[in-house]
Amino acid sequence: MVSLFVIPARDVPMAVILRRGPSRWYHVIEWDTANDRFVHGAWIKGRIYENSCDVSPDGTLLLTSILQGSRGGTAFTHAWTAVSRVPWLQALILWPQGTTYGGGGRFRTNREVMLRPIWCKPTLKTHPDFPLQGIRVVEGTAPYPLPRNDVPGADWCGRDFLGNILSTRGGQLFRRREGVDELIADFTDLQPDPQPAPEWAGAPLIAMSK
Numbered sequence: 001m002v003s004l005f006v007i008p009a010r011d012v013p014m015a016v017i018l019r020r021g022p023s024r025w026y027h028v029i030e031w032d033t034a035n036d037r038f039v040h041g042a043w044i045k046g047r048i049y050e051n052s053c054d055v056s057p058d059g060t061l062l063l064t065s066i067l068q069g070s071r072g073g074t075a076f077t078h079a080w081t082a083v084s085r086v087p088w089l090q091a092l093i094l095w096p097q098g099t100t101y102g103g104g105g106r107f108r109t110n111r112e113v114m115l116r117p118i119w120c121k122p123t124l125k126t127h128p129d130f131p132l133q134g135i136r137v138v139e140g141t142a143p144y145p146l147p148r149n150d151v152p153g154a155d156w157c158g159r160d161f162l163g164n165i166l167s168t169r170g171g172q173l174f175r176r177r178e179g180v181d182e183l184i185a186d187f188t189d190l191q192p193d194p195q196p197a198p199e200w201a202g203a204p205l206i207a208m209s210k
Helices: none
Strands: 003-008 014-020 025-032 037-045 061-067 079-085 091-096 105-109 112-115 156-159 165-169 172-177 180-186
Touching: 003 156, 003 165, 003 172, 061 105
Parallel strands: none
Antiparallel strands: 003 014, 014 025, 025 037, 061 079, 079 091, 105 112, 156 165, 165 172, 172 180
């Protein structure tokens, strides 16, 4: 069963699509919502907790909460929160959690994140290979987004940068125009094709501009 979850950027016409399926595979897709252009990025076999993820207001960074059992026993632990460049999952900053309780968070600005207060404690440290740099962790509440019901029966529903109603059913993505939900893209038949992230995706974050 394939499903799509969309995370629109706050300040630009851009969104991240998290495609789930087949089985435990996830795929990250960058979506230019102004021109309906798509860039396919990372594939990962694990569990991404969609509601705990966020994209920076400028659409360049992705905050994810991930469970991957194959990492158990490593410095990652089996569950972690990370910041990466869209549309990849190459970690720039990574917090090993060791639990699926909590995790993830929200961007307050392009370089400030609010992590889940359940587990965000002063003693929590980043992975030694993915230290906290270029991002500031700030205090604040990072709530789960409220569900929308603009399109009854949709797997996911929200709005783009211009306020248009978006929705997903299975692997299909729709935009409502004049009361009609028009098909924008169909990702149903994609098959896992994991590729290494490009070099630029792993470049360290240095600037602290907001």
